[in-house]
Amino acid sequence: MAAARLTREPLELPACRALRLQALARADEGFLLSLAYSTQRGYARNHAFVGELRIGKVAVEMDIPELGFAVEIGEVTLTECETVNQFKGSKTAPPQFTRGYGLVFGQTERKAIAMALVDRALRWQELGEEFTGAPAQDAEFVLSHADNVQATGFLEHIKLPHYVDFQSELELVRKLRAEAEAGA
Amino acid sequence: MTDAAYNFAYLDEQTKRMIRRAILKALAIPGYQVPFASREMPMPYGWGTGGVQLSAAVLLPEDRFKVIDQGADDTTNAVSIRKFFERTAGVATTTRTADATVIQTRHRIPETPLAEGQILVYQVPIPEPLRFLEPRETETRRMHALGDYGLMHVKLYEDIARHGHVATAYAYPVMVEGRYVMDPSPIPKFDNPKLSGCPAIQLFGAGREQRIHALPPYAEVVSLDFEDHPFEASKPDHPCALCGATESYLDEVITDDRGSRMFVCSDTDYCTSRRDAALEAAQ
Numbered sequence: 089m090a091a092a093r094l095t096r097e098p099l100e101l102p103a104c105r106a107l108r109l110q111a112l113a114r115a116d117e118g119f120l121l122s123l124a125y126s127t128q129r130g131y132a133r134n135h136a137f138v139g140e141l142r143i144g145k146v147a148v149e150m151d152i153p154e155l156g157f158a159v160e161i162g163e164v165t166l167t168e169c170e171t172v173n174q175f176k177g178s179k180t181a182p183p184q185f186t187r188g189y190g191l192v193f194g195q196t197e198r199k200a201i202a203m204a205l206v207d208r209a210l211r212w213q214e215l216g217e218e219f220t221g222a223p224a225q226d227a228e229f230v231l232s233h234a235d236n237v238q239a240t241g242f243l244e245h246i247k248l249p250h251y252v253d254f255q256s257e258l259e260l261v262r263k264l265r266a267e268a269e270a271g272a
Numbered sequence: 273m274t275d276a277a278y279n280f281a282y283l284d285e286q287t288k289r290m291i292r293r294a295i296l297k298a299l300a301i302p303g304y305q306v307p308f309a310s311r312e313m314p315m316p317y318g319w320g321t322g323g324v325q326l327s328a329a330v331l332l333p334e335d336r337f338k339v340i341d342q343g344a345d346d347t348t349n350a351v352s353i354r355k356f357f358e359r360t361a362g363v364a365t366t367t368r369t370a371d372a373t374v375i376q377t378r379h380r381i382p383e384t385p386l387a388e389g390q391i392l393v394y395q396v397p398i399p400e401p402l403r404f405l406e407p408r409e410t411e412t413r414r415m416h417a418l419g420d421y422g423l424m425h426v427k428l429y430e431d432i433a434r435h436g437h438v439a440t441a442y443a444y445p446v447m448v449e450g451r452y453v454m455d456p457s458p459i460p461k462f463d464n465p466k467l468s469g470c471p472a473i474q475l476f477g478a479g480r481e482q483r484i485h486a487l488p489p490y491a492e493v494v495s496l497d498f499e500d501h502p503f504e505a506s507k508p509d510h511p512c513a514l515c516g517a518t519e520s521y522l523d524e525v526i527t528d529d530r531g532s533r534m535f536v537c538s539d540t541d542y543c544t545s546r547r548d549a550a551l552e553a554a555q
């Protein structure tokens with residue numbers, strides 16, 4: 089089976105780990121940082137040891153469907169982090185270490201570590217852990233709100249005119265207030 | 273003239289085919305939200321990326337394209353999107369509803385009744401009518417699959433119990449062909465009756481949320497209500513100060529700093545056409 093591709097197919101939930109990692113790699117750094125920090129403070133606590141943290145350049149290949157092959161167009165700097173996390177074990181698995189993974193564009197150790205922590209928190213189900221209701225464990229919440237291009241666009245669209253829907257709401261509020269006053 | 277650097281209507285042909293397949297599925301299952309592989313467009317999410325992808329997928333070189341935001345052709349979002357397709361598709365554009373073959377809209381349905389052969393493309397921010405009752409997509413998709421709309425009816429009932437009315441003035445939920453509850457995008461509920469039995473194809477695109485839904489021509493669309501609290505398509509109780517129309521949706525415009533105001537048609541083409549016709553009749 090071909091790997092799931094976040095940018096070529098609509099995101100379907102629940103998402104496999106490959107899709108989650110793609111989404112986290114594209115995620116807003118501040119959002120990931122806060123979620124990762126929340127796991128350190130006890131919301132789905134998972135103390136992480138940094139097993140690997142490295143920076144390097146990789147080739148960028150562009151797949152050209154019309155040609156049927158990929159063309160190397162340059163190289164890009166990436167930061168990769170692999171964490172080693174505590175695990176007490178579960179009913180079915182003896183105690184062992186588990187891992188979280190982060191791979192991000194640029195020289196960005198903070199985002200790579202944050203991604204690894206969030207990846208680890210999102211793996212609760214496959215590792216037989218409990219869902220504690222922590223935001224970092226909630227894949228639908230995390231994946232739906234991590235993309236800052238989406239978030240920025242939707243936030244800033246409220247600068248566009250909304251006077252038609254505002255007018256309809258204004259009329260409704262006036263009507264409800266008039267009736268409330270008449271009834272008082 | 274088309275900018276030669278662009279494929280017709282910006283998107284590549286494979287992407288347009290993918291979107292057309294989603295459109296066909298959406299037309300075959302009216303009101304059902306079809307997931308589609310929304311592309312990043314050269315405009316921010318929330319500014320019509322879904323509508324633009326639909327328009328790109330349906331536009332033909334011989335089309336005449338109209339874009340409105342809040343009913344007006346001269347609003348910033350409408351001007352930008354019209355220019356985008358002038359540049360990337362080289363299609364003719366118009367402000368006349370009757371002359372347009374494809375109309376992209378944000379927040380309004382034109383006052384002039386649409387005809388067979390026309391396509392109305394809606395820009396949709398949140399396609400899920402149950403979203404503000406249940407934030408989880410995994411849950412709402414299950415509710416649609418089971419036709420489980422109890423939560424929505426309870427919400428409408430609670431509104432009436434608390435306020436005496438359904439406290440939704442725009443994006444008022446509808447039932448499509450007796451099967452799917454659908455969000456008609458943030459049009460004022462005044463526009464809801466125009467959704468039903470419409471001879472034009474109606475397409476709804478949500479780019480950020482990666483969903484397309486549709487109404488085929490003459491689909492039956494019913495605004496949700498109760499027998500003892502029937503749906504009412506309300507509007508400000510005034511005639512248009514410019515053209516005198518009594519049946520059109522009105523904007524309230526503040527005219528000075530003492531609170532003076534006037535009510536004018538939100539549909540600029542409708543208002544202008546009426547004034548032109550009155551002027552001609554007078555001469």
Ligand SMILES: [Zn+2]
Nearest residue numbers: 512515537543
């Ligand atoms: Zn008017």
